[in-house]
Amino acid sequence: MKNIITLLTAILVFNVAFSQVNQNEHYLDDVYKECCSKKLGDFGALNCAIEVSEEWNKEVIKYYNGLMRALGKNAQNDLKQAQDQWVKYRNLEYKLSSSIHAIQGTMYSHIRAQRNMRIVRTRALELKSYYWIRTEEEEPSANLNNVQITSEESTSDSILPTPDSKFMYSLDKVRMINADYVIDKYLETYFFIVEPKKVTRRTDVNNPEYPAGPVDCGFRTVYNNNIIQEDDFGCDSYTQTTIIEFGNYSFKEVNRVIKILLPKLYDKDKAGYTGGQEGWHHLDGDDEFYDYSSCSLEILTRDNKIFVEYGCG
Incomplete structure (x- = not known):
């Protein structure tokens, strides 16, 4: 009985901690809402969806690079293949959405842009949860998207993959x-x-x-x-x-x-x-x-x- 209680407690602690990363909320959701509140109408919402999609894409890149640094060679290869397939899926979904919403009017353009944003958002949160599972950190130790290069002598936290x-x-x-x-x-x-x-x-x-x-x-x-x-x-x-x-x-x-x-x-x-x-x-x-x-x-x-x-x- 004691072992069962210990096991259940461990599972509960893991689920609570994991839920903090796997949740459906992210600060970019608030950024999008605030943007839409300032830029009224379908045209404003369209621009907001496009702008925030670019930020979600940065999140995808950040956690992809963070995972690459945290994984071994075999897992890196698996991640690379999975990401390549996701990019193909994303591009096909963009194409399909464009065909379905090929109707004049900013409302339909807004719907398409919002759909495309959700696709990238989902992938960013997936990679973030993978990163937490591997490192138990919510953010990579260094922001791989904002490393400043100032001269030949500069150092960077970003490490290029070494060809094996x-x-x-x-x-x-x-x-x-x-x-x-x-x-x-x-x-x-x-x-x-x-x-x-x-x-x-x-x-x-x-x-x-x-x-x-x-x-x-x-x-x-x-x-x-x-x-x-x-x-x-x-x-x-x-x-x-x-x-x-x-x-x-x-x-x-x-x-x-x-x-x-x-x-x-x-x-x-x-x-x-x-x-x-x-x-x-x-x-x-x-x-x-x-x-x-x-x-x-x-x-x-x-x-x-x-x-x-x-x-x-």
């Missing part, structure tokens, strides 16, 4: 020296897409190289914390570039992971420097990577942000 041996072995051996391919695979494996790839630029109407008319040449994809901007030759006739913004990480951390992904060093003892030789070169105090296509990669600090820039001439 399983990932490295999964790469196409012929393309392991291709920086664009390797980094793209890394992002696909260890992060989830917040905004799918979309067109950002088109070739000029009068561009003589495209007599049939403008074509898409610039593209943007947003992963959690990271933004990829790709510009093909059509945007600039002489270059093809990929710029990745690593939003919440220090220069030291980005540099560490990129050099794990691309470990090849240029051996200066064998020949003099030429731009087409593969591997890392140390030039004027900075490192630059050249792959087999004579394309180059640099890790840069600009406007207090960290960028990896990859270009082919």
Whole structure:
């Protein structure tokens, strides 16, 4: 009997503590209500739903990153797969909602935006409850969305996922020296897409190289914390570039992971420097990577942000 009472007491304590995290209330609900009270009408409520949805999405990213730091390799992989599937579900639900509410009038737009907000809200609270179960903390120890990068010497609480041996072995051996391919695979494996790839630029109407008319040449994809901007030759006739913004990480951390992904060093003892030789070169105090296509990669600090820039001439 004593053991049964002890067990029941433990279950009760767990349920009470868990309910504090698993509840359906969140401060963003009050933010939404207050916003709607100030911005009257369906148009005001529409804008409120859109604005608060962005805040809920930040909550999703915060708890996803917090969980990634708290979990082991196998559980990280499970979380990554689950989040990828949720993003696909979310995007399909957005599409369905848009089709169902494809009726003129701000009321229907408001209903659609409110529905979309609830989808992200539900996921944020799910991840928050998972985080509590794993850590017994209601908030990650550091806000992963607001880490300020001030210089190369800055430190950050955000740690980029370290590519493991399983990932490295999964790469196409012929393309392991291709920086664009390797980094793209890394992002696909260890992060989830917040905004799918979309067109950002088109070739000029009068561009003589495209007599049939403008074509898409610039593209943007947003992963959690990271933004990829790709510009093909059509945007600039002489270059093809990929710029990745690593939003919440220090220069030291980005540099560490990129050099794990691309470990090849240029051996200066064998020949003099030429731009087409593969591997890392140390030039004027900075490192630059050249792959087999004579394309180059640099890790840069600009406007207090960290960028990896990859270009082919």
